[in-house]
Amino acid sequence: MEVETSSSSTASLVDKAVVPGDIVLDLTSMSDQTIRLGAGLRQYSDVLSVVKAGKLKFKKPNKYWVESSQKRYAPSVEDTVLGIVVDARADNFLVDIKGPTLAFLPVLAFEGGTRRNIPKFEIGTLLYVRVVKANSCMNPELSCTDASGKAAEFGSLKEGYMFDTSTGLARMLLSSPTCPILEALGRKLSYEIAVGLNGRVWVNASSPSTVILVSNAIMRSEFLSDVQQKILVEKLMQRVQG
Amino acid sequence: MEQRLANTWHMTINEKKFIESALSKNIRVDGRSPVDYRQLTIKFGREDGSSEVQLGETHVIGLVSGQIVQPYRDRPNEGTLAIFTEFSPMADPAFEPGRPGEFAIELGRLIDRGLRESRAVDMESLCIVAGKSVWAIRVDLHILDNGGNLIDTANIAALAALLTYRKPECTLGGENGQDVVVHDPEVREPLPLIIHHMPVAVTFAFFNEGDAMVIDPTHKEEAIMGGRMTATLNSNGDVCAVQKAGGDGVSLSVITHCLRLAALKAVDITSKIKNAVDSYNTARALRKVKRHNALVAPDITVPDSVMKGNQIGQLAEHQAQKFKEESTKTFDTETVVGIPKETVLFNKKNINFIRKDSDSFIGGPSNWDPYSQSIPPTFVRSSQIFPGLHSSS
Numbered sequence: 001m002e003v004e005t006s007s008s009s010t011a012s013l014v015d016k017a018v019v020p021g022d023i024v025l026d027l028t029s030m031s032d033q034t035i036r037l038g039a040g041l042r043q044y045s046d047v048l049s050v051v052k053a054g055k056l057k058f059k060k061p062n063k064y065w066v067e068s069s070q071k072r073y074a075p076s077v078e079d080t081v082l083g084i085v086v087d088a089r090a091d092n093f094l095v096d097i098k099g100p101t102l103a104f105l106p107v108l109a110f111e112g113g114t115r116r117n118i119p120k121f122e123i124g125t126l127l128y129v130r131v132v133k134a135n136s137c138m139n140p141e142l143s144c145t146d147a148s149g150k151a152a153e154f155g156s157l158k159e160g161y162m163f164d165t166s167t168g169l170a171r172m173l174l175s176s177p178t179c180p181i182l183e184a185l186g187r188k189l190s191y192e193i194a195v196g197l198n199g200r201v202w203v204n205a206s207s208p209s210t211v212i213l214v215s216n217a218i219m220r221s222e223f224l225s226d227v228q229q230k231i232l233v234e235k236l237m238q239r240v241q242g
Numbered sequence: 243m244e245q246r247l248a249n250t251w252h253m254t255i256n257e258k259k260f261i262e263s264a265l266s267k268n269i270r271v272d273g274r275s276p277v278d279y280r281q282l283t284i285k286f287g288r289e290d291g292s293s294e295v296q297l298g299e300t301h302v303i304g305l306v307s308g309q310i311v312q313p314y315r316d317r318p319n320e321g322t323l324a325i326f327t328e329f330s331p332m333a334d335p336a337f338e339p340g341r342p343g344e345f346a347i348e349l350g351r352l353i354d355r356g357l358r359e360s361r362a363v364d365m366e367s368l369c370i371v372a373g374k375s376v377w378a379i380r381v382d383l384h385i386l387d388n389g390g391n392l393i394d395t396a397n398i399a400a401l402a403a404l405l406t407y408r409k410p411e412c413t414l415g416g417e418n419g420q421d422v423v424v425h426d427p428e429v430r431e432p433l434p435l436i437i438h439h440m441p442v443a444v445t446f447a448f449f450n451e452g453d454a455m456v457i458d459p460t461h462k463e464e465a466i467m468g469g470r471m472t473a474t475l476n477s478n479g480d481v482c483a484v485q486k487a488g489g490d491g492v493s494l495s496v497i498t499h500c501l502r503l504a505a506l507k508a509v510d511i512t513s514k515i516k517n518a519v520d521s522y523n524t525a526r527a528l529r530k531v532k533r534h535n536a537l538v539a540p541d542i543t544v545p546d547s548v549m550k551g552n553q554i555g556q557l558a559e560h561q562a563q564k565f566k567e568e569s570t571k572t573f574d575t576e577t578v579v580g581i582p583k584e585t586v587l588f589n590k591k592n593i594n595f596i597r598k599d600s601d602s603f604i605g606g607p608s609n610w611d612p613y614s615q616s617i618p619p620t621f622v623r624s625s626q627i628f629p630g631l632h633s634s635s
Contacts, residue, residue: 084252084253084254086247086252087247094244094247096247096248096252100248101244101248102244102247102248122255124252124253124254124255124258125254125255126254126255126256157256158256159256159259159260160256160260161256161257161260161261161271162254162256162257163257163271202256208260208263208264208267208269209269211260211264212264212269212270212271212272212273213273215271216272216273
């Protein structure tokens with residue numbers, strides 16, 4: 001009974017807020033289709049139900065996932081994240097990526113990495129890395145190369161300022177077309193930015209005041225609409241110039 | 243080892259260098275100037291003596307409770323004041339559950355010193371019978387979120403909670419006129435504590451061997467600061483306590499400069515606390531009026547004789563008289579029949595205890611709890627169930 005009512009309202013659930021227990025899809029009527037599930041969804045016999053609060057997303061032809069915003073990060077394969085080197089071992093660097101456990105970065109996971117040219121990272125170095133293995137019961141594994149073995153911008157970030165935000169804001173900053181706040185700031189100022197899906201953002205610019213302005217504007221933009229973000233940037237600019 | 247590394251908060255070299263270089267140009271990472279305080283929000287709970295203070299991201303709850311105990315032998319006519327702190331691991335992964343850390347003890351002692359040794363709370367007015375029973379006031383400070391500068395926030399929370407706490411009124415009565423009678427708050431309005439002045443803690447952080455100084459450091463600034471100084475002052479500019487525990491040395495001129503700044507901030511914070519307490523008291527008074535109306539329902543207070551007569555005119559007359567009574571606030575225990583008079587109850591055990599103690603008083607607190615009769619066990623906070631989690635100061 002419950003399944004029938006939910007299947008009739010499935011279309012309306014996409015892009016809506018969902019909570020654990022909501023039924024997204026009834027699989028009995030679609031036996032010969034393949035569906036790909038992302039974070040926050042689980043199959044219980046004939047129904048797909050939500051296990052995490054957030055917004056249900058759907059991408060053609062068959063991808064479903066739940067997007068939410070949180071302070072902690074659940075590692076998943078192919079995410080690009082910002083990590084902090086916490087300890088160096090013989091085979092691995094231990095890297096904090098805001099996950100439940102520390103992640104391992106093998107000392108050979110660099111472009112052209114061999115036993116002879118192991119990079120030296122001080123404790124506290126900020127790294128831009130890619131998650132290559134993320135299994136429960138195991139520490140996640142990172143890599144400083146892209147899938148073809150090239151360095152591709154991965155590696156340590158020098159200077160600048162790093163701050164923590166939520167995973168939702170990080171995803172908003174990475175969305176395309178370019179997030180309005182970054183675009184509006186970019187028209188007036190020049191800055192470098194690196195966003196990790198684990199909710200860490202690194203900003204660098206020629207002067208410290210620009211870095212502080214950009215980072216505070218980003219931190220305050222999480223719950224603003226596109227227009228509000230543009231107004232925020234304009235106000236900040238007037239204050240700086242005035 | 244690995245688990246400990248995963249649980250602690252890490253700071254990158256980038257942040258450390260950036261904050262230091264920005265500070266050398268008098269810029270702070272949150273856009274404040276070095277002498278600016280963060281936004282202060284003071285809220286109160288429904289119960290008297292509970293406060294919730296937010297200073298930027300830092301979040302502290304203060305709770306005040308009172309108990310009647312026997313006084314210390316050397317101070318027979320003074321009550322006691324004790325500060326307890328609880329650092330939850332939810333506030334900061336660096337706080338370990340169970341035993342209080344070094345910082346938890348320092349914070350508790352610092353607030354204790356500011357409030358008690360400057361005699362901010364009148365201790366003698368807490369005395370009920372000299373040498374026999376006094377009020378023991380307990381302040382519990384719960385850290386909910388650590389965004390830096392816990393000392394100032396916890397101090398404001400303690401002050402705000404103390405200013406709104408009301409102790410039930412006590413008189414002497416009973417058979418021999420020597421027993422302590424605790425009046426129900428419904429019957430007699432509880433009394434606020436007497437607070438002579440408000441010592442406000444203002445914290446400074448020093449960087450680069452005393453070159454740069456900021457007020458109200460955030461937790462990132464606290465992680466890289468070279469030294470810290472807390473000055474506790476009241477709005478008159480009297481210094482109540484100064485704490486400078488190790489770290490970078492600073493010159494005398496810097497300290498006097500800090501004290502002058504702290505005096506200005508103390509005036510500012512005191513007025514903010516006073517405004518918040520005033521608006522709480524107004525809201526409380528309004529609530530009181532409503533509660534009395536609801537309590538005095540006609541069928542409870544109208545005496546039997548009127549009900550038997552069953553005359554509407556008489557009933558209306560009685561109502562009118564009752565409203566007059568309410569407006570003049572002459573609430574006598576005799577007219578309010580509906581309210582249980584458990585206030586004058588004093589169980590046998592305690593009477594015996596008081597009679598006995600006049601000749602064999604051994605000191606130490608009594609275990610008599612004035613609330614045990616009227617408060618259900620669910621109200622007993624977890625802090626009292628697990629005393630091991632607290633740092634006594």
